[in-house]
Amino acid sequence: MAAEGKTIDALSQFELTHALGPVGAAVNFTQSNAFMLIAAAVIVLLMTVGMAPRAIVPGRLQAAAETFYEFVENLVVGQVGHEGKRYFPFVFTLFMFVLLGNVIGLFPYAFTYTSHIAVTFGLAAIVFVLTTLVALALHGKKFFGYFFPEGAPLWLAPIIVPVEVVSYLSRPISLSVRLFANMVAGHVLLKVFATFVVLLGGLGIVGPLVATLPLAVNVLLIGFELLVAFLQAYVFAILTSIYLHDAVHLH
Amino acid sequence: MNGRDDFNERLRKARQRQGLERSTRGADGDGQGGLPPSALRIGLRAGAEVVSALIAGAGIGWLIDRLLGTFPWLFMLFFAIGGVAGVLNVYRLFNPRKGARK
Numbered sequence: 001m002a003a004e005g006k007t008i009d010a011l012s013q014f015e016l017t018h019a020l021g022p023v024g025a026a027v028n029f030t031q032s033n034a035f036m037l038i039a040a041a042v043i044v045l046l047m048t049v050g051m052a053p054r055a056i057v058p059g060r061l062q063a064a065a066e067t068f069y070e071f072v073e074n075l076v077v078g079q080v081g082h083e084g085k086r087y088f089p090f091v092f093t094l095f096m097f098v099l100l101g102n103v104i105g106l107f108p109y110a111f112t113y114t115s116h117i118a119v120t121f122g123l124a125a126i127v128f129v130l131t132t133l134v135a136l137a138l139h140g141k142k143f144f145g146y147f148f149p150e151g152a153p154l155w156l157a158p159i160i161v162p163v164e165v166v167s168y169l170s171r172p173i174s175l176s177v178r179l180f181a182n183m184v185a186g187h188v189l190l191k192v193f194a195t196f197v198v199l200l201g202g203l204g205i206v207g208p209l210v211a212t213l214p215l216a217v218n219v220l221l222i223g224f225e226l227l228v229a230f231l232q233a234y235v236f237a238i239l240t241s242i243y244l245h246d247a248v249h250l251h
Numbered sequence: 252m253n254g255r256d257d258f259n260e261r262l263r264k265a266r267q268r269q270g271l272e273r274s275t276r277g278a279d280g281d282g283q284g285g286l287p288p289s290a291l292r293i294g295l296r297a298g299a300e301v302v303s304a305l306i307a308g309a310g311i312g313w314l315i316d317r318l319l320g321t322f323p324w325l326f327m328l329f330f331a332i333g334g335v336a337g338v339l340n341v342y343r344l345f346n347p348r349k350g351a352r353k
Contacts, residue, residue, distance in 0.1 A: 056255060159335075166308045166329070167336035167343075174303035174340070178296070 008199075010191040014115055014184070032113045039100035039113075068096065072237060079241035080248055087244050090130065094123065095237035102183060102229030106222065114232075115183040117176060124176035127240050135247035146250055175239055182232050186225045193218045297344060301337035308333015 018025040019034040050065035058066055072092045076084045098114060105112025113119050135143045147164040148157060196214035201207050312329025316322050 056258065162329075162332045163335045163339060166311065166332050167304060167339050169311065170300070170304040170307035170333075170336060170340060173306050174299050177303055178299045181299070 008192055008195045010188045010195070013187060013191055031111045032116065032119070035101070035104060035111045035113050036097075039097060039104055042100055042104070043096045068092075075234075075238055076241050076244075079238065080245045083248060084241065084244060087134075087241075091237050091240050091244075094127070094240060095233055098123070098179065098236050099230065099233035102233055103226070105183065105187070106225055106229060112183050112187060114179055115187060117180045120176035120180040121172065123179075123236075124172035127175065127243060128172040131240075131243040131247040134244065135250060138248060139250050143250065146246075171243060175236065179232050179236055182228055186221070186228055190218060190221055190225065193221065293344075297341045300340035300344060301334075304337035304340050305330070305333040308336060 016030040016032055018029065019031040020029055023029070024034075046061065046068075047065050050061035053059060053062055055062060069092070072095050073085075073088055076088045076091050080087060101112060101114040101119075104110050105115065132143075135146070147161050147168070149160070152160060193214040197211045197218070200214065201211040203210065308329045308331075309326065312326040312333075315329070316325045319325070
């Protein structure tokens with residue numbers, strides 16, 4: 001597949017194709033959408049089936065569901081403070097959606113929807129609009145004081161205000177680019193080394209021996225990618241909470 | 252619910268004896284993001300901040316230019332502002348703003 005024509009084709013894995021046959025093609029339903037639905041279904045199943053027993057001493061699924069819940073709750077309350085609890089459902093949904101997208105994408109034949117900037121920027125834009133609306137709703141006009149720190153000399157305003165505005169507007173970009181770049185880089189690396197295995201494996205007698213080296217690298221990379229998958233979801237969630245903190249406390 | 256409280260209390264004591272109880276701060280203590288301090292990760296994050304601020308600045312400049320038909324000038328100005336905002340972002344990464352606390 002990748003080694004056809006003896007070239008390294010690392011980017012075709014990100015191409016969108018139609019899922020669900022002719023029905024999907026008619027409504028532009030891609031495999032990316034399909035995996036989003038799968039991720040959503042896995043999340044809902046984990047939370048409903050896992051929490052169904054409501055045991056005091058949790059079983060495996062319930063322990064997993066509770067771990068995720070408590071992890072995100074600690075994160076939100078730790079960053080935003082006690083009044084941040086009402087934003088917990090939002091951050092939890094984001095975190096689980098990004099995490100499942102990253103992790104499901106590591107399975108063979110699966111598609112990583114977080115490797116598309118359109119998806120990550122869409123998520124980041126939701127965060128951006130929501131935090132801005134929260135700040136406006138809680139503080140009204142005082143929100144615009146955010147762009148000019150108190151106590152700075154007034155003649156500096158023409159410099160400070162545009163810089164602060166641009167800095168504020170760069171948030172969704174850095175949020176989305178970070179997740180997108182990490183996922184793309186990881187999958188390209190995996191694909192490149194996997195192609196090396198195939199290419200080197202065809203080198204006659206020494207081939208299979210040499211090919212074990214990139215295979216070993218890939219085994220390590222998969223572990224590393226699992227770490228990155230979790231870490232990026234964590235970073236996405238914690239940055240969302242930090243922005244919510246700024247919106248709630250406004251300083 | 253007395254039984255459950257009792258259980259939680261015993262669980263907490265047992266965890267403390269075993270040294271499993273994490274200190275309450277620590278997960279969210281260090282830095283702005285509470286990330287484990289790895290040099291490469293901090294470097295990449297700082298780079299992402301600078302680049303995204305540059306993109307935002309240049310994008311705004313380009314958009315206003317396109318609306319007003321003054322092509323290179325505002326683009327150049329906002330590119331510079333984007334660079335300043337990028338440096339500001341990196342500064343904020345290490346020194347989160349504290350002032351004006353209500």
